[in-house]
Amino acid sequence: MNSAVLSRWLLTGEWRAHWLQVSVALIAIAIGVAMAFSIHLINTAAFNEFSAASKSLSGQSDLQVRGRKAFFDEALYPVLVKHDGVAVANPVLEFDVVIPGKEQNRNDHKLKIIGTDMFRAIQISPDLLGLTAEGKTLDRLADDAIFLSPAAMEWLQVQQGDALQLYAGLQTITLRVAGGLVRARAGQRIAVMDIGAAQWRFQHLGVLSRIELKLRDGVNHAAFKAKLTEELGDAYWVTEIVDQEKRIANMSRAYRINLNMLALVALFTGTFLVFSTQALSVIRRRRQFALLRVLGFTRRQLLRQIVTEGGILGVAGSLLGVALGYAVAVLAIRLLGGDLGTNFFPGVKPGIHFDLWDAVLFFTVGLAVTLLGSLIPALEAARAKPAVALRSGSEDTAMAKLSTPWFALICLSVAAIFTQLPPVFELPIFGYLAIVLLLIGGIALMPRLTAGFFSVLSNQWQQRRSGVVSTLVLARLANAPNQAAIALGGILASFSLMVAMAIMVTSFRISIDHWLGRVLPADLYVRAAASGDLQADAQQAIAGLPGFDRVDFFRTQQLTLDVNRPEITLFARPVDQADPRNTLPLTDDMIAPGVLPENAMPVWVSEAMVDLYGYRVGDKVTLPIGATASEFLVAGVWRDYGRQFGAIQMQLADYQALTGDLGINTVALWVQPGVSIDVAIAGLRQLPFGGALEISRSSDMRALSLEIFDRSFAVTYLLELIAVVIGLLGVAASFSAQTLARIKEFGMLRHIGVMRQQILAMLAAEGGLLTALGMVLGFVLGWSISLILVFIVNPQSFHWTMELHLPWNWLAMIAVIMLVAAALTALLAGRRAVSGEVVRAVKEDW
């Protein structure tokens, strides 16, 4: 007989008979691939769009010159214009302003304004030219004209000719919407003005953000860049577009990779489900395969048969997954935006692009993991000795190799070693590998643990006078551990991952809550509208207001320390020199209060500075603060959940002495006891410049931060929920398959007088006990994984540490829900066990 025909018969027969199990495995692999593919598509689209939008602002320049601080003296411009090799130099002033009426939405309240010189911009960034009304070309140079991108117009609800109010320092100014832009990307909210007008109206006289250079033909870019870098010295960066791409990639890399890893978790659970389905199917068909072997089926044919089954599942599931993933990505972008609601890529409206090679890659990953999931059961079936496999009861010895603990112990040991390894390319690669190995090791240890636990329980139970149901349940769990463990694997994988994520998210949330309490100790925080500072007279006016116990002034600004990395934030503020812990959320890594050298200028750096820039407590570091770079002493490390790219705190007095800059941009105010906060706010509003102040209550800022946190993790919860649903589907499929495999057992039991409800009780007890053990083991495994997430993955990805907190109530609730769900699932799956057909099942030749 043609072996292909036989193979087809076997395949269709099996799938027709067990369509539920096959469908569940198919859905699981499809969901896994869909999750991974959709998140990849969304991330890629958002990142590409964000990157393109950022690059579009730089136009077609060859090089860009930037200061280490946000702004630098425009005196550099004429120097560069005259420089050999420079064809065009385009000065740019770029800053964000707050829109009156939109202050409350702290996440989405700023408009980017770009000041350009029309005559230069036309040669380097023509897209940024304003589109004027007919006959009003000179609007491009007018000091009251502003040009808005379509997205900005829509956001601000204005049209050409309308007036637009903006905050400029402590004043409100009114500009005229003179028109649109030649070109802007979808969702890109930008405004363009004449550079002179922007400097004047927004109090940035004499400064620039960058100068874009177009080099003469024939000039060697690399050589010119090196030469210019040397000429300009440490105060400036000379960068190319490629540097900017790297910088943008660095900004979101950890976020993107972590989300991808979460998506892979869903795929991993799906893979395990395929393994579980195939393994149980192979156990169930053990005698059938033995018969085929007796009839002349070779080991190789058998192996091929089972792997082919897995392969077809993989092809169908992965194809479905790729299609589903694309649809989910399109829908998610439409509903949640490119950053899935996390605001990681603000103002970006990407479109999903179907890339064939990406689709092929994810299809291949799906197929590969499915084949992998089929391989162990296939090898087991092919290796089984037909004479042994034909015997009744041989099913219990199937997959016996799974109970050898060595593989599991090796996985767990390697995982332990991986937890000690440093990040690779600033990513916690070994941390993730340790999690995968921990999961595989934990699941592989299940048969041994199941057998051990239930044997002890069974022996102790027998010593008492026990009922038939308990005897049957415990004997089966103790003596058929491989099948029990396989059924349990899906639930173990999903529950442990859920526990791990819950512990990590709770730890993170509580740590952030504590941290917010430390970094927002005042009652009110006041900022000048984004583009302006509060000068001495305004500071005096605020400090002189009644009703406040204490008023602290802060100066914050951005510094670039490495051209390939995003900017860091510098905070200059009064720090309690006697004990900085009173001011900053310091870790234990600090120079003890009182032992600082007298002449040293201390800085306290965030954990990210330690990881990214190698700063250590006691180091002397040079920072570009003031006219020339100055030396500072790293006096301590503080925890910062607000800025993953680094931040430095220093004494305000030191900053003012070095820079002569007496302006500040944030004020912290402590309201006197007995004074209502509303009254205090009213007092601030009554100041002459009160309308231009952003006033925030620390309680609102705290609530908003936690709201943003919760929104950021909404996608995580969704992915975890999917993993759990897949796990429960796996339990349903496993129990259903096992009920079918044990139908003769139930038939015999019904014959000898076991009641229907006793059989149902038996199934519920088996399901419940197995799930309970899975919960306990899943908790231990999940807790171990959470340690890796909290103490390795987070510090290595985002450069912050946190304290461990366990959400006991939540975990208990989920455990109970899953326990009940699994017992019900077992019961539902087992309803065939009490149907009429079990009676007939005892008849061998029926």
Place this chain on the structure above:
Amino acid sequence: MLELIDVNKAYAGGRRVLAGLSYTLNAGEYVAVMGESGVGKSTLLNLIAGLDAPDSGEILINGVAISSLDDDAATQLRREQFGFVFQAFHVLPHLTLAQNIALPLLLNGKTTERVQQMLEQVGLQGRGDHFPRQLSGGELQRVAIARALVHRPKLVLADEPTGNLDPDTAHEILQLMRAEIKANGAMGILVTHSHSAAATADRVLNLTKDGLHPVKSGDNA
């Protein structure tokens, strides 16, 4: 006493299996039932065991109509008064031999002391801790017989109990089963295709479309 009174049974497709079947089996009697494949031998056993219900007619066990019992009551009756021996043994693979034999005792809430005695009676003394996978087919059927009789049932139903065994083992098993049924004073019904197996019973009956008919000695029914 087991009484079958005008029992009729047809299947969903309309195929009539048993028609007007009547018979009485007295206490201590051991009969063999033979017949062509598909004539309804296993159906008859299922009806007697209360696992299936006749379309009409009555089956009385010691005067109790089994079809009048609900599922729980029928199960209780089976548990206390019936013993079963199957062609495929149906010994639970994850229970030891002793545990398998003890099942009816546990179900009836009795102590399990008799298990060792049964093991000895069926020639498996000292092997109570073994698992079924360590036994041959003949040994497995011995376990099944011990399980069928351990709780001293009133009626033992055996459906092709030697169908999977070689002639020597089959003979040995049938002798053992007969001895055990007689020792327990139970009624026994042995369904078989084998004349030699049937010959171990007190009487041999032939099941046909017309009912149960005694087979005279020397018949080849």
